[in-house]
Amino acid sequence: MGPKAKKPGSKKKKITKAERLKLLQEEEERRQKEEGTKYTVILFSHIEEARVKYEKEEMERLEMERIEKEKWQQLEAKDLERRNEELEELYYLEGCFPEAEKLKQENRLLSQWKHYIQCDGSPDPSVAQEINTFISLWKEETNETFEEVIAKSKLVLYLIEKLKLILLETPPYDLQDKNITQYQGSILELQELLHLKFNIATEILLRQASTLADLDSGNMEKVIQDENVTLYVWANLKKNPRYRSVRFSETQTRFELPRILATSDIALRLLHTHYDHVTPPFPVRALSQERTSTEAHFVEGEVNVVETEIPEDFEEEHKQRENESISVHEEEIKIEEQVDTEVQRSSVQEESKATKYELEMKLLSETVTAAQLLLIENTSEKPYFFEDDEVDTCQFTMLGGVYHLDILELPPQCKPVKGWMIMEILKEGLQKYIYPPGTTEDFETENAFPPVEVILEVHENVIFFENPMVARWDAEGKHWKTDGISNVSYKSRERLITFNLETFGPVTLIQDTHINMPYQSWELRPLDVNKVLLTVITVFTEIQIQIKEDLCMLASIKLDDKKHPSVLEGKWMNPISFIIALKEAGLNIFPTGHSHFYVVINHKVPLVEMKACRQMALLSSAFAFGWSRWNAHCDSKKVVLKVMEHLAKEEPIQNPDWTLLMFSGDRAQRLKIDEYSETFSEALKEETEFHSTLYHMVKDFASKEAMEKIRSSNCQFINSVCHMLLSIRLFSYS
Numbered sequence: 001m002g003p004k005a006k007k008p009g010s011k012k013k014k015i016t017k018a019e020r021l022k023l024l025q026e027e028e029e030r031r032q033k034e035e036g037t038k039y040t041v042i043l044f045s046h047i048e049e050a051r052v053k054y055e056k057e058e059m060e061r062l063e064m065e066r067i068e069k070e071k072w073q074q075l076e077a078k079d080l081e082r083r084n085e086e087l088e089e090l091y092y093l094e095g096c097f098p099e100a101e102k103l104k105q106e107n108r109l110l111s112q113w114k115h116y117i118q119c120d121g122s123p124d125p126s127v128a129q130e131i132n133t134f135i136s137l138w139k140e141e142t143n144e145t146f147e148e149v150i151a152k153s154k155l156v157l158y159l160i161e162k163l164k165l166i167l168l169e170t171p172p173y174d175l176q177d178k179n180i181t182q183y184q185g186s187i188l189e190l191q192e193l194l195h196l197k198f199n200i201a202t203e204i205l206l207r208q209a210s211t212l213a214d215l216d217s218g219n220m221e222k223v224i225q226d227e228n229v230t231l232y233v234w235a236n237l238k239k240n241p242r243y244r245s246v247r248f249s250e251t252q253t254r255f256e257l258p259r260i261l262a263t264s265d266i267a268l269r270l271l272h273t274h275y276d277h278v279t280p281p282f283p284v285r286a287l288s289q290e291r292t293s294t295e296a297h298f299v300e301g302e303v304n305v306v307e308t309e310i311p312e313d314f315e316e317e318h319k320q321r322e323n324e325s326i327s328v329h330e331e332e333i334k335i336e337e338q339v340d341t342e343v344q345r346s347s348v349q350e351e352s353k354a355t356k357y358e359l360e361m362k363l364l365s366e367t368v369t370a371a372q373l374l375l376i377e378n379t380s381e382k383p384y385f386f387e388d389d390e391v392d393t394c395q396f397t398m399l400g401g402v403y404h405l406d407i408l409e410l411p412p413q414c415k416p417v418k419g420w421m422i423m424e425i426l427k428e429g430l431q432k433y434i435y436p437p438g439t440t441e442d443f444e445t446e447n448a449f450p451p452v453e454v455i456l457e458v459h460e461n462v463i464f465f466e467n468p469m470v471a472r473w474d475a476e477g478k479h480w481k482t483d484g485i486s487n488v489s490y491k492s493r494e495r496l497i498t499f500n501l502e503t504f505g506p507v508t509l510i511q512d513t514h515i516n517m518p519y520q521s522w523e524l525r526p527l528d529v530n531k532v533l534l535t536v537i538t539v540f541t542e543i544q545i546q547i548k549e550d551l552c553m554l555a556s557i558k559l560d561d562k563k564h565p566s567v568l569e570g571k572w573m574n575p576i577s578f579i580i581a582l583k584e585a586g587l588n589i590f591p592t593g594h595s596h597f598y599v600v601i602n603h604k605v606p607l608v609e610m611k612a613c614r615q616m617a618l619l620s621s622a623f624a625f626g627w628s629r630w631n632a633h634c635d636s637k638k639v640v641l642k643v644m645e646h647l648a649k650e651e652p653i654q655n656p657d658w659t660l661l662m663f664s665g666d667r668a669q670r671l672k673i674d675e676y677s678e679t680f681s682e683a684l685k686e687e688t689e690f691h692s693t694l695y696h697m698v699k700d701f702a703s704k705e706a707m708e709k710i711r712s713s714n715c716q717f718i719n720s721v722c723h724m725l726l727s728i729r730l731f732s733y734s
Contacts, residue, residue: 075689079667083692090693093618096715097372098364100550101171103716108170125159126166131186134159135193146201149194150226156194157228157275163187164281168576172374173367184281191277198271202233203411203430206267207423209235210413220267223248232270235410239263252496256453261407266433271404274459278402278473278506279393279480372614375726376606379593391471391480394594396510398480399468399586400459403507407433435504451486451500458495458509461567463559463586465515465540467492470499473506480508516540516589517599519734521627524620524725528649529709530717532620534724536589543587545578547724550716552578557587575723590727602632604639604731608665612639612731615694617722621713622646622706623698624653627734628660630673633680638664639731642675643698645706661697668697 015023115124123130138152163183167175209220213235220235232248234255244262247254255268383394409431412424436449458464467490471480484502491497497509516538523535527546533555534545541564544555551572557564568581579590596603616625626642634640642658660671662682669690672683684690691697699707 075684079690079692086692086696090615090695093695094614095361095365096618096713096718097368097614097722098361100715100719101364101368102361104169105174122155123159125163125186126183128182128186131159131190135189138193138197142200143204144197144201146198146205146224146231149197149201150224150229152197153194153228156190160187160190160277165576168580169574171367171371173371187281195277198229199430202231202269202271202408205233206235206408206430207411207414207425209237209267209410213237217243219243221248223251228274230272230274232272233267234269235267236262236264237410239265252455252457252494254455258450258452260448261435261452264433265410267408267410269404269406269408270456271406272401272456273404274401276398276402276508278508279398280478369610372610372722372726373606375723376609376729376732377593378596378603378606382597383594387477387481389481389483390477391482391510393480394592395513395598396469396471397513397583397586397588398471398508399464399511399584400462400509402473403456405454405501405504405507407435407504409433432504436502451502452504453487453498453500455496455498458497460495461585462509463541463557463564463566464490464492464509464511465586466511468497468509468511470497471508471510472501472503473508475505480510511586513588514591514595514599516587517591517595517733518601519589519627519730522728522730522734523627524616524625524721525653526621526624526646526709529621529712530714532721534728536728536730538589541587543589545724547720548572548717549714550574550720552720552724554578554582554587575720575727579727591729591733595733599733601732602734603636605637605665608637608639608663609729609731610726611665612641612663612694613725614722616641616725617718618695618713619698619710620718620721622702622709624656626656626658627730628675630660630671630675630680631731631734634662634682638662640671641731645702647703647705647709659701661694663694663697666692668692668694670697
């Protein structure tokens with residue numbers, strides 16, 4: 001039998017590796033396509049849900065915005081409706097400022113009258129004839145001892161301070177250029193004459209040096225102390241080269257003399273004046289006289305119209321009545337008309353006086369407002385100083401008075417002859433010893449004129465928060481300089497400063513004017529009606545100021561959380577004198593128009609700042625105000641502050657419940673945020689409104705007792721609080 005035939009198709013076709021891979025790839029693509037379709041459906045579903053959700057949220061947001069906008073418009077409409085009423089009430093309340101200024105004017109006139117009727121022989125420094133007569137008479141007095149000059153200097157210093165206060169206290173609109181020139185000229189003349197008298201008295205003292213010589217050293221030493229002046233005089237009578245250390249008994253003041261001075265016929269004088277008559281004064285800022293005179297002319301014109309036109313109208317009306325009268329009883333009618341005429345004339349005069357007073361107060365109100373704005377205005381140009389070593393008197397303050405260090409040629413000594421004292425008086429008077437001399441060719445070594453080591457006692461009433469710097473007076477340039485002074489060291493506990501001085505002359509200690517700026521925080525708290533406590537906290541100190549009626553007092557100072565005693569504590573002064581006293585004590589928290597060039601400040605628009613301070617002063621008898629950190633986060637046209645009612649007398653604030661207010665000058669509102677919120681927001685607090693004034697905003701949540709206290713506040717007290725707030729500039733410098 002032969003082999004069987006093979007059936008066709010019985011054997012499977014073998015798939016190659018490439019075909020298998022292709023099939024797998026197609027399968028994967030099909031699977032991915034199916035999954036992609038599925039994912040696309042899901043994705044579109046999510047997108048649709050998100051779109052619907054977004055549209056819903058957007059509609060809700062728009063609805064909320066619409067509701068908020070409607071509420072805001074309603075609040076604005078309500079505010080606009082009562083705006084005129086609120087501004088009129090505020091204008092009436094702020095009438096206390098011109099009223100206080102009018103009282104000041106009356107007090108100035110009363111003071112002049114009291115001085116006139118006293119007849120105590122002291123001149124009125126504001127009267128040129130009197131002060132010139134006083135100066136001329138004192139110039140004629142000769143051979144006055146140092147003690148006599150010191151006694152007379154008390155009156156002279158009083159006159160100088162009084163003239164300075166007149167320039168500072170008199171409103172700019174009341175100061176004329178000729179008066180400013182006169183007062184400044186009188187101040188300068190008194191200062192120069194006083195220093196001349198001290199020089200003459202020193203010469204008289206040095207002529208008698210041999211009779212006052214110390215038995216041990218053979219040299220003369222004299223110390224004369226007074227509340228305003230301390231004199232140290234040493235005369236080198238023996239010229240002993242080994243006696244080079246000069247220390248005044250019972251003091252720490254000392255000089256280390258180089259050999260050439262120890263062997264010279266000289267005298268050392270240290271005249272420590274506790275005041276500064278060396279530094280040139282800053283120019284007095286004045287208001288525009290053109291504006292003031294125009295306003296005054298307008299007032300006079302209005303008053304004249306009231307006084308002249310009304311009586312003429314009345315006379316015409318009276319004549320018409322006489323012509324029309326046809327009554328039989330003419331005499332009786334005439335008598336009645338005469339009575340009516342007198343009554344109406346008196347009423348017209350009363351109306352005229354009232355109108356004149358209103359116009360006068362309106363003018364005074366405008367000028368007072370302009371003067372208050374002047375307190376917080378920043379100058380646009382920084383003062384330029386030409387030399388590298390020149391002291392910028394806008395950046396630094398001279399403290400502790402002036403140390404007049406002089407090396408003097410010893411005048412001829414008086415000699416006893418047969419019971420007489422013969423004294424040679426030099427025509428040129430007291431002469432300074434030039435050290436170092438102009439030419440040094442005759443001397444062998446280059447270091448023949450080394451600097452003189454000086455140790456000075458720092459005035460006990462002055463506070464230095466950092467080591468003081470030393471500056472010397474440049475008589476040619478008329479400014480303070482820091483060159484020629486080396487090896488400065490300060491012992492704060494002993495209050496001694498040591499330095500080397502190349503040339504002698506007036507020396508002073510200086511401190512950064514703005515060392516306590518910007519402030520860290522502040523608080524204004526009522527103590528009673530017409531009495532508040534203002535606390536300002538800086539990096540170095542905490543200063544508490546009491547304000548009562550028209551007076552201010554330093555309540556306490558804290559350094560390193562410890563109370564620091566001060567001679568100013570417990571002394572009540574008017575605001576201007578108080579500010580000067582604090583500055584002279586080194587406690588300067590009163591920025592000037594140039595301060596913004598030296599301090600990083602939180603600038604606020606002056607008009608907004610002034611309005612806030614005025615209205616805070618109005619409310620200060622019953623409400624406490626405080627610093628808010630959010631004040632730095634709002635723009636320059638707004639201020640943010642804390643406020644709360646405080647009626648407890650003389651007690652600190654316990655568990656304070658502060659309310660945050662924002663004020664823009666023409667709108668005040670309560671903020672939704674508090675002091676501890678994470679971010680700043682201008683959102684309005686729920687269920688509150690905004691007002692056109694800070695006063696009416698606070699009035700919304702004030703108690704009846706608080707409002708009674710506010711209404712009973714004294715105008716002079718309100719004016720003093722406002723002046724202090726404006727002088728410290730709490731909103732811009734904290």
